[in-house]
Amino acid sequence: MRLIVTGTQGQVVSALIERGPAHGVDIVAIGRPDLDLADPASVEAALARIEGDAIINAAAYTAVDKAESEEDLATRINGAGAGAVAKVAAERGLPLLHISTDYVFDGALDRPYLESDATGPVGAYGRSKLAGEQAVAAACPDAAIFRTAWVYSPFGGNFVKTMLRLGETREELSVVADQRGAPTSALDIADALIAAAKKRLAEPDNEALAGLFHLTGGGEATWAEFAQEIFADAERFGRKPVKVKPIATKDYPTPARRPANSRLSHEKLARIYGISLPDWRLSTRACVARLLQPQN
Numbered sequence: 001m002r003l004i005v006t007g008t009q010g011q012v013v014s015a016l017i018e019r020g021p022a023h024g025v026d027i028v029a030i031g032r033p034d035l036d037l038a039d040p041a042s043v044e045a046a047l048a049r050i051e052g053d054a055i056i057n058a059a060a061y062t063a064v065d066k067a068e069s070e071e072d073l074a075t076r077i078n079g080a081g082a083g084a085v086a087k088v089a090a091e092r093g094l095p096l097l098h099i100s101t102d103y104v105f106d107g108a109l110d111r112p113y114l115e116s117d118a119t120g121p122v123g124a125y126g127r128s129k130l131a132g133e134q135a136v137a138a139a140c141p142d143a144a145i146f147r148t149a150w151v152y153s154p155f156g157g158n159f160v161k162t163m164l165r166l167g168e169t170r171e172e173l174s175v176v177a178d179q180r181g182a183p184t185s186a187l188d189i190a191d192a193l194i195a196a197a198k199k200r201l202a203e204p205d206n207e208a209l210a211g212l213f214h215l216t217g218g219g220e221a222t223w224a225e226f227a228q229e230i231f232a233d234a235e236r237f238g239r240k241p242v243k244v245k246p247i248a249t250k251d252y253p254t255p256a257r258r259p260a261n262s263r264l265s266h267e268k269l270a271r272i273y274g275i276s277l278p279d280w281r282l283s284t285r286a287c288v289a290r291l292l293q294p295q296n
């Protein structure tokens with residue numbers, strides 16, 4: 001199986017490139033400058049040159065705070081750009097797996113969000129990703145859209161790497177403790193997307209495989225609990241303890257508002273695809289170990 005993936009350096013695309021061989025899958029990653037989601041013509045031209053069995057749209061504008069002052073660009077990339085990928089998938093009859101976000105919700109519900117719950121993004125990034133979900137569904141109705149959240153990995157910039165960097169010089173860190181979600185390893189996302197693509201190809205007439213699915217790590221946490229776990233894991237590699245001081249979102253102002261409740265129900269993904277991600281603590285431990293263990 002050969003998967004065409006948008007983006008080249010991102011967390012999820014890097015994880016797909018790494019995990020592909022273990023699943024017997026070729027990953028062909030294509031990104032800027034050849035494929036620029038801000039330029040639909042480049043998307044069509046770049047994808048036309050590549051043979052593959054399915055497309056994963058893993059590229060996106062992901063700068064949540066910056067999007068508040070660049071909403072037009074974010075929407076062009078995450079909205080129309082995603083739609084352009086979907087148009088190619090539909091024209092070529094290729095299964096499309098598109099990635100979206102928990103930020104399409106306002107976070108006001110007091111339970112994990114279902115795929116059927118009403119959306120209501122509270123920031124520009126969430127609005128741009130919701131525009132993408134709508135553009136993808138319109139251009140390619142049998143696309144599968146996977147909403148994930150709180151992504152970390154050994155690649156790129158993310159919360160785990162930031163905590164490990166700050167923990168080198170700080171004895172205490174203040175971390176937000178009133179947003180709940182599920183830390184999600186990009187490597188686990190990659191394994192899940194590859195399994196999902198295989199199922200799509202094996203069951204081309206199974207209409208239940210299309211539509212919205214929630215794909216996040218097992219369990220739940222606040223950012224403060226996530227940080228505590230990272231520092232506890234790091235101590236096993238000789239790092240000194242770092243105290244986490246829980247604070248409220250209002251005491252850590254950011255340009256973009258974020259949903260207080262980012263928890264997404266995994267029930268539909270497990271029922272339809274038979275896929276569940278490992279508990280976030282296990283995958284966090286593996287990520288920290290990989291980042292801190294001495295290189296051989």
Ligand SMILES: NC(=O)c1ccc[n+]([C@@H]2O[C@H](COP(=O)([O-])OP(=O)(O)OC[C@H]3O[C@@H](n4cnc5c(N)ncnc54)[C@H](OP(=O)(O)O)[C@@H]3O)[C@@H](O)[C@H]2O)c1
Pocket residue numbers: 006007008009010011012013031032035036037038057058059060061062077099100101102129147148149150151152156157
């Ligand atoms: N990170 C999170 O916490 C999080 C949470 C929820 C959902 N998601 C979603 O998960 C997916 C993967 O995110 P990630 O964490 O892997 O993101 P990431 O590490 O920020 O990588 C984004 C990728 O998109 C590419 N990209 C950005 N603008 C582009 C453009 N105009 N044309 C082509 N490629 C472009 C980047 O390319 P360059 O390498 O050229 O910069 C990079 O490869 C995205 O759909 C994101 O919205 C992420």
